[in-house]
Amino acid sequence: MTIAVGEKLPDLKLKEATPDGPAEVSTGDLFKGKRVVLFAVPGAFTPTCSLNHLPGYLDNRDAILAKGVDDIVVVAVNDAFVMTAWAKESGGAGKLRFLADGSAAFAKALGLDIDLTAAGLGVRSKRYSMLVEDGEVKKLNIEESPGQATVSAAAAMIEQL
Template sequence: MTIAIGQSIPDVKIKKVAGDGAEDVNTAEFFAGRKVVLFAVPGAFTPTCTNNHLPGFVENYDAFKSRGIDDVAVLAVNDVHVMRAWARFTGAEDKLVFLADGNADFARALGLTLDLSAGGLGTRASRFSMLVEDGVVKQLNVEEAPGSAETSGAARLLEQLA
């Protein structure tokens, strides 16, 4: 079942890019006591994710921060090494928190997975964005088509924060 507004973030271990290394992150602890914008992409370095989805969150980082957001985080079903390379490639490593859900455990726990096996990509995170306050989902925007980044884009979430 897909997580809904008003529900708590599930407790799952994932990895966070941390300089040249990685940190284990417990999702319940990561979101506790803070306001976090989380957006997910089917894969790092993929065209829509890199060219259309991620840039809006980088460009609007200061606007999110001015609205009391503690962190803007991006999640993908990729390993932490790929996520680190993507952070550096996009120049967003000093703004966004890059979260690696290598086995799709968190995406599955959220009920937000996408089966891209036909294209050789396996199980991926659905494209979505959410606002999480103290571990509770306050806004949730899920894309219907993985090649689109409108419903889950930064502009939509900023409107919801107004």
């Protein structure tokens, strides 16, 4: 069952790179008392993710934060080391939070996982964006195809804010 607007996100652990190595990030702590834009991609360094989806959020970071958003988070079914490399290569390090959902546990818990085994990618996250306020989903935008980034794009999120 796919998570819906009005529901609370489950409290699960994601990973984030730190100078001391990967650290657990509790989604309960991540969203508690905050207004957060979360977007998910099928994979770091993949074409649509790197050329369209992520750059839109980087380019519009200040406009999103100006709308009362406390943080912008990107999640992918990759490990924390890949997410760190993607943050550095994209210029997003220190601008967005890059969190790893290495085993797709978060994607599965939200009902937003997709099996891309036929494309050689295994189980990944669907491409989506959401506005989360104090752990509750306020807006949810799920792409029909993992190769698209339109309804979940930064411009669409800005209109919803």
